[in-house]
Amino acid sequence: xxxxxxxxxxxxxxxxxxxxxxxxxxxxxxxxxxxxxxxxxxxxxxxxxxxxxxxxxxxxxxxxxxxxxxxxxxxxxxxxxxxxxxxxxxxxxxxxxxxxxxxxxxxxxxxxxxxxxxxxxxxxxxxxxxxxxxxxxxxxxxxxxxxxxxxxxxxxxxxxxxxxxxxxxxxxxxxxxxxxxxxxxxxxxxxxxxxxxxxxxxxxxxxxxxxxxxxxxxxxxxxxxxxxxxxxxxxxxxxxxxxxxxxxxxxxxxxxxxxxxxxxxxxxxxxxxxxxxxxxxxxxxxxxxxxxxxxxxxxxxxxxxxxxxxxxxxxxxxxxxxxxxxxxxxxxxxxxxxxxxxxxxxxxxxxxxxxxxxxxxxxxxxxxxxxxxxxxxxxxxxxxxxxxxxxxxxxxxxxxxxxxxxxxxxxxxxxxxxxxxxxxxxxxxxxxxxxxxxxxxxxxxxxxxxxxxxxxxxxxxxxxxxxxxxxxxxxxxxx
Numbered sequence: 001x002x003x004x005x006x007x008x009x010x011x012x013x014x015x016x017x018x019x020x021x022x023x024x025x026x027x028x029x030x031x032x033x034x035x036x037x038x039x040x041x042x043x044x045x046x047x048x049x050x051x052x053x054x055x056x057x058x059x060x061x062x063x064x065x066x067x068x069x070x071x072x073x074x075x076x077x078x079x080x081x082x083x084x085x086x087x088x089x090x091x092x093x094x095x096x097x098x099x100x101x102x103x104x105x106x107x108x109x110x111x112x113x114x115x116x117x118x119x120x121x122x123x124x125x126x127x128x129x130x131x132x133x134x135x136x137x138x139x140x141x142x143x144x145x146x147x148x149x150x151x152x153x154x155x156x157x158x159x160x161x162x163x164x165x166x167x168x169x170x171x172x173x174x175x176x177x178x179x180x181x182x183x184x185x186x187x188x189x190x191x192x193x194x195x196x197x198x199x200x201x202x203x204x205x206x207x208x209x210x211x212x213x214x215x216x217x218x219x220x221x222x223x224x225x226x227x228x229x230x231x232x233x234x235x236x237x238x239x240x241x242x243x244x245x246x247x248x249x250x251x252x253x254x255x256x257x258x259x260x261x262x263x264x265x266x267x268x269x270x271x272x273x274x275x276x277x278x279x280x281x282x283x284x285x286x287x288x289x290x291x292x293x294x295x296x297x298x299x300x301x302x303x304x305x306x307x308x309x310x311x312x313x314x315x316x317x318x319x320x321x322x323x324x325x326x327x328x329x330x331x332x333x334x335x336x337x338x339x340x341x342x343x344x345x346x347x348x349x350x351x352x353x354x355x356x357x358x359x360x361x362x363x364x365x366x367x368x369x370x371x372x373x374x375x376x377x378x379x380x381x382x383x384x385x386x387x388x389x390x391x392x393x394x395x396x397x398x399x400x401x402x403x404x405x406x407x408x409x410x411x412x413x414x415x416x417x418x419x420x421x422x423x424x425x426x427x428x429x430x431x432x433x434x435x436x437x438x439x440x441x442x443x444x445x446x447x448x449x450x451x452x453x454x455x456x457x458x459x460x461x462x463x464x465x466x467x468x469x470x471x472x473x474x475x476x477x478x479x
Contacts, residue, residue, distance in 0.1 A: 003059065006190050006219040010046035012337065013328035017041070019337040021324020022049045026340070028316040034285065035303040035346070037062060037436070038214040041321070042222055042297040051341030052214070055405040055416040055433060061195055061211035062301040063435040065282030065459070068210040069162045070244075071185075071220070073116060073270035075169045075177055077240035078184050084172040087113040094168045095139055106151055107143040112168065114151050115161040116269040117248045123148035127159040127207075131477030138199075138476045139164055155249040155267050159207040162270060163476065166206025177204045188235055189223065191216045195434075197460070199476040208282065208459075209472075211434055214299050221288045221297035224278075244269035245278045245290075260311025276318060283459055284436035287313055294325050303436035303456045349427050351420025353402045356383030359426065361443045361450035363392075369453040372439045372464040379450045381426050381443055388419060390428065390441070395465050400428045407433070411468040429455075432467045439464055 012019045022041060029036055037056040041049040052058055079085040085094070091110045092099050106121055114120050122145060130141030142160045166177045173180050178196050186194055194216075197209030204210075212220075223229070224245060228236025247266025251273075266273040271280050277291035285304030290297050298317050304310060363377040373379070378393040387406055391397040396410035400417040407416050419428030424445045430452075431438040437458050443450045458467065460478045 003192055003213070004190060006215050007042060007045065007047050007222065010043075010048055011331070011334045012043075012048040013331065013334055015043040015046050015048055016326045016328050017043050017048050017321075018324030018327050019049075019329045019333035021321050021327070022337055023333075023340065024320040024324070025316050026051075028320050029313065032309060032312040032316070033305075034309050034312060035305070036285075037301040037303065038299070040214050040218045040299045042218050042299075043325070044295045045222060045226075047215070047218070049337065049341060050214070051344050054345035055407070055431060056301070056346075058213065058215065060414075061213050061216075061434055062286070063197070063282075064210045064212060064217070064286045064301075065208045065284060065436075066159075067217070067280045067282035067286045067288060068206070068208045069270040070280035070288065071181060071210055072162055072166055072169070072177065072206045073244050074185060074236055074240075075181050076112065076116065076165055076269070077236055077244065078180070079169050079172055080240065081237045082173075085112060085168065087111065087116070089168075091115070091139075091143065091164060091168070094171055095164070098137065098140060100140060100144060103143045104147060106147045107145075109151055110143075111151075112165070113248075115165050115168075116244075117152075117267060118155050118158050118161050119152045119249050120156075120158065120161060121147040121149045121151045121154065122156050122158055123154070124156065125158050125160070127163070128477045130160050131475065139167055152249075154253075155251050162207035163205065166204060170203070177206055185235060186216075188233060189216075189219055189230055191219070195471065197472040197474075200473055201476075202473070205476070214301055217286075217288050217301075218297055218299035221290045221299060225290050225292050225295070225297055245271055245273075247273045260308070260314065262311060262314045274314065276322065279314065281310060284456060285310060285313060286436070289314065289317055291322075294322065296321075296325065301436070303438070305456065348401075348403055348405070348418040349420045349429055351422040351427060353386050354383070354421060355445075358382045359443060359445045361445075361448045363450045363452055366451050366453050369451075370457045370462050371452060372454050372462060373452040374463070379443065379452075388426070388428075390417075396468060398430070400430075405431075409468075411465065412470040413468050413472075415468060430464070432464070435467065437467065 038052045126145045134141030195211040196204040227238040228241045251267045252264045262274040279289045285302035287300040360380045365375045380391045382389045386402045388400040398408035399406040400419040405416040416431045416433045426443040428441040437456045441452045
């Protein structure tokens with residue numbers, strides 16, 4: 001059953017938004033080669049434009065990667081409001097269990113504020129090295145890491161800080177991070193229980209792994225725009241939202257590898273300041289952009305292939321959409337935009353529906369590409385009525401459509417697939433539809449060789465099988 005709408009709808013002109021400007025935004029995203037999966041624009045609390053590139057759709061949650069961090073920061077704020085935590089609390093006081101005696105003195109001075117602002121004093125992301133130090137306890141590993149600068153003086157994007165924050169929230173609240181956010185934030189907003197990827201222990205990553213619909217992301221942005229107020233309820237303390245969305249540390253020297261001005265405007269509590277307002281974002285182009293001065297929220301999910309494309313999305317909003325605010329167009333332009341948004345789709349694989357014979361092959365590795373299925377795996381493709389069944393023997397089987405997308409859920413999470421024969425080679429795109437990622441499958445009927453490589457490589461495990469399970473569970477030193 002479709003989830004009820006979280007936000008009311010309005011025509012662009014009704015809230016002073018130019019439909020032509022919205023169209024220009026879509027044009028710019030296309031010109032920049034960004035593989036968008038969805039876009040939603042909200043003005044004055046009303047959705048004025050929304051669209052999904054098929055097979056992505058309104059009801060499907062999408063992996064948010066590091067946009068998850070902004071939600072974890074709000075969980076911290078709720079714990080602070082409940083009197084369970086303070087931004088001045090020390091990590092070693094909240095999580096004292098098994099802390100080694102020989103950790104650096106600076107580690108004993110780290111506070112919630114230092115973690116929220118990523119100013120612990122490291123000069124690189126400690127996630128991988130901390131796990132190598134302590135494979136069984138990432139918090140211990142984080143506290144054992146050496147420091148390059150005094151705490152509170154330098155921002156370094158560090159996933160481990162958010163992992164530690166998640167554990168602190170769980171310690172003081174007595175419940176898991178997903179349970180806490182479901183009860184205190186998502187349920188009151190009308191968002192169903194959220195899905196989270198997890199570390200092998202079963203705990204939520206905290207720094208990534210949240211799956212939400214595009215509208216839920218937009219609603220979160222609207223909640224922040226309104227100072228934590230949702231309808232008649234104050235779900236987040238207004239003071240906390242102000243703290244979280246304000247700059248606490250200069251980020252001009254470092255912007256997580258991003259190339260652009262909107263990562264150099266300062267960092268708040270797991271939220272970036274922008275040239276206009278603020279934004280949260282995640283790998284491969286998951287965006288929640290909030291411009292309070294213009295009563296504007298923009299949510300985007302995508303599969304960006306280059307780091308610079310994150311800035312391209314923000315530039316598109318500033319250059320194309322902002323000039324169109326308070327300059328509405330005629331109703332005809334609104335109708336044309338709505339028609340365009342309804343018809344958006346990613347391309348299907350070109351080629352023929354035949355031959356329909358059964359073909360068997362063995363998966364081989366490809367130089368300089370990441371294989372999604374283990375080398376040596378047997379795979380069989382069998383045609384039937386313009387579609388195919390692809391069976392990775394001993395792992396899973398899925399359906400592939402011709403000229404359309406076919407959905408399967410062989411291990412729990414859905415995958416949408418389209419394919420065709422191109423001469424003697426069967427080619428298919430396998431989209432892990434709740435994520436930015438997809439696999440290109442090629443089966444050569446002449447040689448009996450198959451390849452299955454990631455087009456957008458996940459930051460977690462490369463094994464496709466794991467991404468089809470719910471929840472995905474993997475090591476903590478990823479993403």
